[in-house]
Amino acid sequence: MTLNVRVTGALSDFVAANVGANGDYENVSEYVRDLIRRDKERVEEEAFQRLKAELGRAFAAPDASFAPLDADTFLADQRRA
Template identity: 65%
Template structure:
């Protein structure tokens, strides 16, 4: 079952007005909770995309390296190294 958390957030001034303009009969959202959930989902997606792009860049760099840059290791050596780290 999904965990539910209740949060209280205080905003004022320009931010409050901005939220109010997005949460109304003419706005994009029916209520503040829906708006905040959408913002969190978008931020989560952004973070995941950034992580993916970083991984992709690292893999592209590794795969573009010449064969002479690679060192043969055994499975046991890899496992031992990972246990130390």
């Protein structure tokens, strides 16, 4: 995939400061790939934290709130949903 992005003004200056001999990245493509990777990691971490919180609530529920369920019943419920 090839992307073309136009960045001007203060954003362009910021990118230029982070690329090349004085920056952390050799080129703009490397910088953009790193930003995308970091954003992907952030989104995945947020999803993990939501799952972790939901599981924490489920496991904190009293045992009396759980009901036995066999695989056939579970699958039938999932097909109806």
